[in-house]
Amino acid sequence: MNTPMRRLLLTVIGAPAAALAVWALAVPLAGITLTARMGAAPQPVGPVLVIVASLVAGLAGWALLAVLERRATRPGRNWTIIALVVLVLSLSGPLTSAVGAAATVVLLLMHLVVGAVLIPGLVRAAT
Template sequence: MNTSAKRILCTVVGAPAAALAVWALAVPVAGTTLSVRMGAGTQQIGPGSVLVASLVAGLAGWALLAVLERFASRPARIWTITALAVCALSLLGPLGSAVGAAATLVLVLMHLVVGAVIVLGLARR
């Protein structure tokens, strides 16, 4: 496996691992209830949701980077700007739907941690 493939694998696996670490510290250890408003009710955010969402984000980031590397003249720059914009926009989710200040803080932190791992891990040096 070449260095680039190792970096991509570490990033795509590292983003969910980092998000699950935040979840584990916040929910079982600190006792925070992570719930969001969904339609007329609320939904608890469990480790499965955290794993799937962060894995999808990492795979989507990798896919976009692969497409840009094939077709764009400055793929790293375009990808980094796009990834940072998507990360910023993703914060609207927890800011608008989290139930309570603690849940909002933890969910925002999870979004930022996943975004940081993906942006730093996939950005070309």
């Protein structure tokens, strides 16, 4: 596996690892009840959901970057702008669906941590 591909893969794997670390500090260690309204009733936000959601975000970001690299003149710049907009929009999820102030803070932090890993990591790995 070549170095750029390895970096991309490590970045996509690093995002769920970072989000899971935040979850582990907040839920089992700090004892915060992490619950969000998903549909009709509040649901607990467990480690599987954290891993799957951040992995999907990483893979989607990687796919978009690959498309932009083939079609755009400045793929890194365009991707970074799109990724930042998506990150800001994603913050509305915890603000509107989290149950309680502590859950809101933890979910916002997880979104920001995933963005902090993916945005610079994917751009650097691709160039």
